[in-house]
Amino acid sequence: MFSFAEYINLPMVWGALIATAVLLYVLLDGFDLGLGILFPFAPSDQCRNRMVNSIAPFWDGNETWLVLGGGGLFAAFPLAYAIVMPALYIPIIVMLLCLIFRGVAFEFRFKADRSKKLWDMAFHFGSLGAAFMQGIILGGLVQGISVEGRSFSGGAFDWLTAFSMMTGLGVVAGYVLLGATWLIMKTDGETQKWAQRTAKYILLFVALFMGLVSLWVPFLDNAIHTRWFHPSFFFWLLPIPLLTLFCFVRLVVGLRRGDEYSPFLCSIALFFLGYLGLGVSLWPWIVPFKVTLAQAAAGPESLSLLLVGAVIMLPVILCYTAYCYYIFRGKAPHEASYG
Amino acid sequence: MSVYDLDPLLLARIQFAFTISFHIVFPAFTIGLVSFLAVIEWRWLATRNTVYRDIYKLWVKIFAVAFGMGVVSGVVMSYQFGTNWSLFSDKTGNVLGPLLGYEVLTAFFLESSFLGIMLFGWGRVSEKMHFAATVIVAVGTLISAFWILAANSWMQTPAGFEVRADGILYPLNWLEIIFNPSFPYRLVHMVIAAYLTTAFVVGGIAAWYLWRKAHVKHARIMLGMAMLMAGFVAPVQLFVGDLHGLNTLQHQPAKVAAMEGIWENETGAGLRVFGWPDEEAEETKYAIEIPKLASLILTHDMNGEIKGLKNWPKEDRPPVAIVFWSFRIMVAMGLAMILTGVMGAFLYWRKRLFESKPFQLWCMAMTPSGFVAVLAGWFVTEVGRQPYTVYGVVRTADSVSPVLGQHVAFSLLAFIVVYTFVFGAGSYYILKLIGKGPVFKPVDDKPDLPGREAAPFTPTAKPVSGEK
Numbered sequence: 001m002f003s004f005a006e007y008i009n010l011p012m013v014w015g016a017l018i019a020t021a022v023l024l025y026v027l028l029d030g031f032d033l034g035l036g037i038l039f040p041f042a043p044s045d046q047c048r049n050r051m052v053n054s055i056a057p058f059w060d061g062n063e064t065w066l067v068l069g070g071g072g073l074f075a076a077f078p079l080a081y082a083i084v085m086p087a088l089y090i091p092i093i094v095m096l097l098c099l100i101f102r103g104v105a106f107e108f109r110f111k112a113d114r115s116k117k118l119w120d121m122a123f124h125f126g127s128l129g130a131a132f133m134q135g136i137i138l139g140g141l142v143q144g145i146s147v148e149g150r151s152f153s154g155g156a157f158d159w160l161t162a163f164s165m166m167t168g169l170g171v172v173a174g175y176v177l178l179g180a181t182w183l184i185m186k187t188d189g190e191t192q193k194w195a196q197r198t199a200k201y202i203l204l205f206v207a208l209f210m211g212l213v214s215l216w217v218p219f220l221d222n223a224i225h226t227r228w229f230h231p232s233f234f235f236w237l238l239p240i241p242l243l244t245l246f247c248f249v250r251l252v253v254g255l256r257r258g259d260e261y262s263p264f265l266c267s268i269a270l271f272f273l274g275y276l277g278l279g280v281s282l283w284p285w286i287v288p289f290k291v292t293l294a295q296a297a298a299g300p301e302s303l304s305l306l307l308v309g310a311v312i313m314l315p316v317i318l319c320y321t322a323y324c325y326y327i328f329r330g331k332a333p334h335e336a337s338y339g
Numbered sequence: 340m341s342v343y344d345l346d347p348l349l350l351a352r353i354q355f356a357f358t359i360s361f362h363i364v365f366p367a368f369t370i371g372l373v374s375f376l377a378v379i380e381w382r383w384l385a386t387r388n389t390v391y392r393d394i395y396k397l398w399v400k401i402f403a404v405a406f407g408m409g410v411v412s413g414v415v416m417s418y419q420f421g422t423n424w425s426l427f428s429d430k431t432g433n434v435l436g437p438l439l440g441y442e443v444l445t446a447f448f449l450e451s452s453f454l455g456i457m458l459f460g461w462g463r464v465s466e467k468m469h470f471a472a473t474v475i476v477a478v479g480t481l482i483s484a485f486w487i488l489a490a491n492s493w494m495q496t497p498a499g500f501e502v503r504a505d506g507i508l509y510p511l512n513w514l515e516i517i518f519n520p521s522f523p524y525r526l527v528h529m530v531i532a533a534y535l536t537t538a539f540v541v542g543g544i545a546a547w548y549l550w551r552k553a554h555v556k557h558a559r560i561m562l563g564m565a566m567l568m569a570g571f572v573a574p575v576q577l578f579v580g581d582l583h584g585l586n587t588l589q590h591q592p593a594k595v596a597a598m599e600g601i602w603e604n605e606t607g608a609g610l611r612v613f614g615w616p617d618e619e620a621e622e623t624k625y626a627i628e629i630p631k632l633a634s635l636i637l638t639h640d641m642n643g644e645i646k647g648l649k650n651w652p653k654e655d656r657p658p659v660a661i662v663f664w665s666f667r668i669m670v671a672m673g674l675a676m677i678l679t680g681v682m683g684a685f686l687y688w689r690k691r692l693f694e695s696k697p698f699q700l701w702c703m704a705m706t707p708s709g710f711v712a713v714l715a716g717w718f719v720t721e722v723g724r725q726p727y728t729v730y731g732v733v734r735t736a737d738s739v740s741p742v743l744g745q746h747v748a749f750s751l752l753a754f755i756v757v758y759t760f761v762f763g764a765g766s767y768y769i770l771k772l773i774g775k776g777p778v779f780k781p782v783d784d785k786p787d788l789p790g791r792e793a794a795p796f797t798p799t800a801k802p803v804s805g806e807k
Contacts, residue, residue, distance in 0.1 A: 078432020
């Protein structure tokens with residue numbers, strides 16, 4: 001039995017890896033969930049076909065990051081997995097059901113004639129519901145979970161608070177921004193013009209929600225407040241809000257100029273910075289204020305074996321994911337290029 | 340009884356059984372189907388016979404629908420361990436977590452990424468690259484089967500771990516964990532089952548086309564390949580299944596006793612072909628027996644001893660009737676498959692394989708046989724493991740999440756409604772695609788790369804009416 005526990009801090013490494021997997025999920029599935037939310041508002045059916053074609057080759061792979069997030073949490077932090085999943089039982093089950101509708105809608109609308117409208121609706125509401133539930137899950141986690149011994153000990157609706165509703169809406173707005181800027185990059189003509197208008201509009205909401213969360217989170221727990229505003233950390237952490245502000249400005253400029261690529265990249269940067277901010281706030285908790293990364297971690301032998309796999313496979317996965325995006329580069333077609 | 344009295348353990352078990360049963364249908368089909376597609380695409384590239392290309396284009400669309408449904412029902416599985424079986428996750432995470440982690444890292448990404456190329460890359464990437472994508476997805480499904488069956492087999496025959504004072508399981512030897520005693524048998528048995536499932540679906544559809552005299556060229560190839568599988572692989576499955584059974588007898592004798600409906604220790608035990616296992620009376624009523632056959636099969640000795648269920652206290656026995664009946668259904672399907680292979684061989688020898696109407700009807704009836712056998716087989720092995728989740732180590736009752744009964748009832752109801760609707764629709768679209776048949780539209784090949792010769796539009800690829 002081998003273990004790297006002597007050489008590296010395994011729980012920390014795995015915390016970083018899981019965080020990266022979740023971030024990649026949020027960014028990748030974020031734009032295709034956002035696109036689903038925007039779907040019924042598109043100006044024409046032709047636009048809608050193009051929208052679906054722009055993500056059809058990728059959605060399966062994007063969703064796999066969610067499986068890695070869940071599977072990885074089970075593998076690396078079984079205690080956290082065992083506490084968080086029952087605590088957020090209802091939003092997680094609803095999210096899964098929404099993802100089912102959204103996922104199959106992709107395949108079915110290509111084949112349906114009369115019921116195409118039905119699957120378009122399933123695509124929209126599935127995406128919307130999944131995004132909203134993911135925001136609630138985020139909020140429910142960040143605001144803290146009741147724990148006794150090694151189990152969740154709170155009520156079934158503990159997650160239902162004003163804060164989690166707000167994070168739910170915030171994630172919906174954020175995904176729509178990613179979706180709209182993705183469309184600016186992957187389409188042209190009518191669809192692109194519409195996406196540009198939408199992005200400008202939704203950006204206001206994203207700014208609003210990011211501002212609200214940033215003001216709210218430091219008051220959830222004293223430790224978070226101290227971390228951000230303590231003089232010895234303040235200047236080190238200052239670049240995060242400053243860069244966020246810069247990204248907003250750059251995004252507005254990019255949208256005004258009609259850039260094709262920069263809005264999407266700036267949206268990704270915004271998500272990344274917001275995520276980093278939450279990470280800074282919650283460190284070193286994995287179940288906030290109750291269980292730390294180190295306490296929840298699997299045994300060192302388990303983490304070591306997994307690390308070998310992750311170090312070899314993650315770069316390979318990123319390479320062939322990039323290759324797939326490269327193959328389907330450029331503007332999305334109007335016609336389904338199926339089969 | 341109000342909703343507040345609902346037993347969360349029972350509901351969680353029903354929910355897991357329901358969602359996993361729905362899920363397994365799709366991988367069982369797609370594992371075989373993508374290997375079939377790889378062979379078909381290889382034949383297309385090797386022979387340039389457009390019939391192969393048309394077969395590929397038909398089945399790849401069906402594959403897309405089935406794979407999509409497999410993905411979405413699979414995401415549910417990866418979260419359900421936590422939502423409904425959190426104590427199990429906490430106890431076994433150190434051992435099972437890495438196996439599932441490896442499945443995601445080595446298989447899921449591979450499959451889902453190259454699936455995009457397989458479905459949408461025709462004409463966008465080179466023919467060789469497209470073929471490579473098909474092969475990679477096929478390999479991915481097999482890697483996935485490797486890890487998930489290693490995890491499941493470890494739950495059946497746990498090895499290479501210790502339980503420490505905190506009640507948590509810790510790994511001692513990864514090779515013993517992965518290659519636990521029942522793993523090799525279960526892996527081979529399941530992969531063959533997946534191949535046979537696909538073969539009988541493909542064969543059944545082909546028989547239907549022949550029956551209608553539609554797409555005859557395509558149907559002959561499809562039926563021929565299906566019969567090769569039925570003729571050569573179905574008998575192998577009987578042999579592998581026997582080995583698997585012997586392994587189970589060694590490690591989980593209570594499961595075998597339930598499969599055979601044997602209550603007392605018996606030497607020269609008869610094979611109960613039919614019967615009604617009565618758990619209250621502790622006997623199998625109305626049994627029709629073939630003398631000594633159970634002993635002969637299980638111990639390879641006419642007078643070998645088989646342990647009866649009464650060796651275990653009642654609370655340590657699996658539910659007998661489900662295991663007993665599921666086992667019979669699985670075996671019946673297996674024997675019917677072997678019979679199909681024999682009939683196919685006979686008809687081929689008489690040069691009537693593609694003409695015999697009764698045989699076409701038989702093949703159509705056999706279309707779902709693989710699914711039935713796979714589900715029944717999993718019922719045998721999973722219900723037979725009860726009352727444990729990790730056999731002999733962690734009891735099912737000590738695995739369930741602290742979630743209230745009414746919430747599990749809500750989620751179970753939601754799953755039943757959504758799955759019935761969504762997978763009903765999926766099956767409908769698959770049937771629609773099958774009904775349309777291998778009709779090749781030239782539009783499909785449009786995004787040809789410059790410099791690549793466009794595929795010629797040949798008479799074999801005419802619409803349905805042209806072939807009649």
